[in-house]
Amino acid sequence: MAEPSLQALTEALRRLPGVGQKSASRMAFHLLQHDREGARLLARALEQAATQVRHCSLCHTFTEDEVCATCRSPQRDRAKLCVVETPADQAAVERTQAFNGLYFVLMGKLSPLDGIGPKDIGLAKLFDRATAGELQEVILATNFTAEGEATAHVIGEALKQRGLKVSRLARGVPAGSELEYVDLGTIAHALVDRRMK
Amino acid sequence: MAEPSLQALTEALRRLPGVGQKSASRMAFHLLQHDREGARLLARALEQAATQVRHCSLCHTFTEDEVCATCRSPQRDRAKLCVVETPADQAAVERTQAFNGLYFVLMGKLSPLDGIGPKDIGLAKLFDRATAGELQEVILATNFTAEGEATAHVIGEALKQRGLKVSRLARGVPAGSELEYVDLGTIAHALVDRRMK
Ligand SMILES: [Zn+2]
Ligand SMILES: [Zn+2]
Numbered sequence: 001m002a003e004p005s006l007q008a009l010t011e012a013l014r015r016l017p018g019v020g021q022k023s024a025s026r027m028a029f030h031l032l033q034h035d036r037e038g039a040r041l042l043a044r045a046l047e048q049a050a051t052q053v054r055h056c057s058l059c060h061t062f063t064e065d066e067v068c069a070t071c072r073s074p075q076r077d078r079a080k081l082c083v084v085e086t087p088a089d090q091a092a093v094e095r096t097q098a099f100n101g102l103y104f105v106l107m108g109k110l111s112p113l114d115g116i117g118p119k120d121i122g123l124a125k126l127f128d129r130a131t132a133g134e135l136q137e138v139i140l141a142t143n144f145t146a147e148g149e150a151t152a153h154v155i156g157e158a159l160k161q162r163g164l165k166v167s168r169l170a171r172g173v174p175a176g177s178e179l180e181y182v183d184l185g186t187i188a189h190a191l192v193d194r195r196m197k
Numbered sequence: 198m199a200e201p202s203l204q205a206l207t208e209a210l211r212r213l214p215g216v217g218q219k220s221a222s223r224m225a226f227h228l229l230q231h232d233r234e235g236a237r238l239l240a241r242a243l244e245q246a247a248t249q250v251r252h253c254s255l256c257h258t259f260t261e262d263e264v265c266a267t268c269r270s271p272q273r274d275r276a277k278l279c280v281v282e283t284p285a286d287q288a289a290v291e292r293t294q295a296f297n298g299l300y301f302v303l304m305g306k307l308s309p310l311d312g313i314g315p316k317d318i319g320l321a322k323l324f325d326r327a328t329a330g331e332l333q334e335v336i337l338a339t340n341f342t343a344e345g346e347a348t349a350h351v352i353g354e355a356l357k358q359r360g361l362k363v364s365r366l367a368r369g370v371p372a373g374s375e376l377e378y379v380d381l382g383t384i385a386h387a388l389v390d391r392r393m394k
Contacts (some may be wrong), residue, residue: 009242010244027213053203
């Protein structure tokens, strides 16, 4: 693989997360041998997205406009704000059709070891927004990982100090699962967070 | 993720082998949030490679020229031809610095279930080339998978019928490994292919 354009392609593919030397080489082979149309399509999509996509000035999610469609929608309940880590998490919450409020997308999570602090996830903006306007409740929907929990804790404390109602997604047994196969920590959390019937 | 350019990017990334919906979405997020320069670099590399890279008219490997640098080199031994499946396999053999002949790159392997027959891996061209000129020995270096072995068998029989000397890479115990941890099939093959000292 000494051809310069092949080597450049393999190196560029390695900038994708989770792609090492072997995968990059396999991807380059596949595109050039079996799917040049896919290669050109991906090239155009990358260029287009890198140029068009920016952040919503209100909720920070990816959008092609100044303010995203969700933030603009007159149908959303402006009294509730759901805080998520990424647009993919936002999409997951949207798919449930169980939430009709607005979002704030951190575009990351607090991660001191990686040098990601409050500024990098736009917390000042979130706090400004939470205290202005008709907002009543903030639902923390960061992931249930160590970093996601720490991020929820920091945001939750700050918002409670500002007098806001703050909630967190319930931890518990996933729908459709059998207790026998659920890990202990999850069952313990489900006991703590149990609901009165 | 309802933004059209984001959706187009995620769909285009899914054309890469081994990339599903989740990985594509994670890749798009990473590029747009943390590495737009990488996105543009990958776009250019894809366009460039899709336009520049073609197949060597002699050995079928990827090249930007009519005939690749290896086939053109006056330093290579034209009496030996090594048959491999892909340019990555060719690169692996080259790295050993134990082979100084020429190559024929099948750009695939026989795979009747996937509809890949002798024509798709250029066997007519290989047979023409094997019987013209100074060639004395063909070394079959296809992979030691079921399909790679079958491909080696078909090519080997055809070349022997044409009066050529045909060899196959030795199967055996990998260098540096302890027998205790080597699988039975490999040890059995190493016994069959044992070398006299
Ligand atoms: Zn928005
Ligand atoms: Zn060549």
